Amino acid sequence: MFQDPSLPFYGTIAFKKEGELVCKGYSHDHNLPTLHTQYRIASVTKTFIGATYVKLCEQGLDLKTPVNQILKNFTHPQGHEITIEHLLCHQSGLGGFITEGLAEPFHEQYRSLDWLIEQTSQLPLEFNPGEKSIYSPPGYILLGAILEKYTQKPCKQLLEENFFTPLNLNQSTFDAAGTMAENRLQYRSLPQTYLWQDHKILPLEPLRNFSTSHGSGAVISTAYDLLQWIEALVIKQNVLSDSALSRMLHDYGHGFGYGICIGHSENHPTYYHFGSTSGISSILVACPNLKISVCILSHIQNYPMRVIIKEIWESITNQRLSLFS
Numbered sequence: 001m002f003q004d005p006s007l008p009f010y011g012t013i014a015f016k017k018e019g020e021l022v023c024k025g026y027s028h029d030h031n032l033p034t035l036h037t038q039y040r041i042a043s044v045t046k047t048f049i050g051a052t053y054v055k056l057c058e059q060g061l062d063l064k065t066p067v068n069q070i071l072k073n074f075t076h077p078q079g080h081e082i083t084i085e086h087l088l089c090h091q092s093g094l095g096g097f098i099t100e101g102l103a104e105p106f107h108e109q110y111r112s113l114d115w116l117i118e119q120t121s122q123l124p125l126e127f128n129p130g131e132k133s134i135y136s137p138p139g140y141i142l143l144g145a146i147l148e149k150y151t152q153k154p155c156k157q158l159l160e161e162n163f164f165t166p167l168n169l170n171q172s173t174f175d176a177a178g179t180m181a182e183n184r185l186q187y188r189s190l191p192q193t194y195l196w197q198d199h200k201i202l203p204l205e206p207l208r209n210f211s212t213s214h215g216s217g218a219v220i221s222t223a224y225d226l227l228q229w230i231e232a233l234v235i236k237q238n239v240l241s242d243s244a245l246s247r248m249l250h251d252y253g254h255g256f257g258y259g260i261c262i263g264h265s266e267n268h269p270t271y272y273h274f275g276s277t278s279g280i281s282s283i284l285v286a287c288p289n290l291k292i293s294v295c296i297l298s299h300i301q302n303y304p305m306r307v308i309i310k311e312i313w314e315s316i317t318n319q320r321l322s323l324f325s
Contacts, residue, residue: 008201009308010194011281011298012037014223015316016231018291023223028201031191035224038171038189039297040180040210041282042275044226045219046140048159048174050259051233052147053088054244055162061150063088070146073114076121078129084146086129087139088259089252093125094142095134107208107278110177113145116214133254137216140259144176144215155215163239167232169225176218180206180279187220191299193279201300206278217277223295230286230293234271237288255324263323265290265313272323274305283309290317 012033014023025033057063067087068079076082078093086092120138127134144155151158156174164172175183184190195204210218221229233239240248248258249271255262263270268289275282281303286293294316296309306323313321 007304007307009298009303010191010201010300011039011296011303012223013294013296013308013312014227015292015294015312016227017316021227027191033191033297033299036171036189036222037191037297038187038220038222039191039282039299040183040217040277040280041219041221041226041284041297042213042217042277042280043137043140044221044273044275044282044284045174045213045215045217046259047229047233047273047284048163048219048259049140049143049147049155049215050088050248050257051240052158052162053084053143053258054240054248056147056150057247058241058244067142067146070149071117071142073117074121074142075118076123078125079121081129083129084143087136087143087146089256090133090136090139090254091130091252091256092136092139093127093129093131093134094120094123094136094138095126096123096136096138107212108179110209111211113141113148113214116141116212117145133252133256135256140216141214144218147215155218159219163229167228167239169221169229172219172221172225172229174218175220176211176214177209179209183210183220190220194300195279196281196300196302196304204279204301206301208278210277213277217275223297226284226295226297227293230271230284230295234286235288235291235293261324263321265317265321266319268319270321270323276302276305281305285309285313285321287317290319292316
């Protein structure tokens with residue numbers, strides 16, 4: 001297993017290869033993380049959001065619907081041009097983050113979903129909707145809001161009904177509230193967090209209130225649950241219908257599907273998502289042809305996950321992993 005003295009790692013590394021599960025925890029002390037240590041998984045949340053949308057498609061939701069037809073308080077001047085599908089595959093033009101141009105402490109206070117929508121409405125477009133692809137966290141905040149408005153259910157309930165409960169992901173939840181310190185009181189296994197900066201690991205107590213993540217990154221989960229999730233989704237393929245899965249995993253440009261990214265292990269399609277937030281770095285990867293899935297959850301913010309996942313993947317498969325976005 002990976003452990004480079006020049007690149008210390010704190011967290012959980014786990015993989016499944018043809019059904020065999022391997023896991024190892026790393027820490028600076030004796031409190032080693034396990035398969036069942038909970039983490040905020042940041043943008044890996046988007047895999048659940050994308051899967052929810054393709055299920056709703058089969059129930060009649062039209063992804064060509066303009067965002068402002070559902071979210072009346074999304075008042076962007078080009079709101080009538082931005083569709084749900086644009087948001088899902090990062091083609092809305094809403095690049096960057098809604099923190100840009102706002103005074104701190106933006107993340108340190110509770111922010112309502114309506115407030116987040118209003119702030120997103122003020123973002124300038126980096127290109128016209130549908131022209132190209134740029135990764136857009138604000139787009140997934142809007143997608144979380146659209147889900148709640150369209151279904152009249154909170155995202156927590158939607159993910160529980162559609163995925164967490166049916167797949168027995170018993171240590172997973174959607175929680176868009178609280179700081180990391182407050183979260184640790186509620187989710188006792190959440191580890192102490194750190195920051196990777198100038199090749200040093202520094203203690204970090206994130207003050208961020210996670211209400212600012214919502215559909216872009218509000219899921220809390222474990223390596224065990226995430227491996228169960230990605231295996232069911234893209235290896236066993238028993239979560240979505242064939243047509244829904246095909247829609248989710250299609251490459252709409254720059255390696256973006258709906259809530260998931262598309263890469264390759266040599267000539268084999270590989271599906272993944274990175275995540276990074278205050279005190280957390282994450283990645284989830286799976287290759288259906290090779291029947292391999294890998295989950296890495298670190299309680300170090302800004303950790304160079306691309307370095308570690310490529311080394312681990314090559315050690316498991318003897319193949320080069322290409323991740324595009």
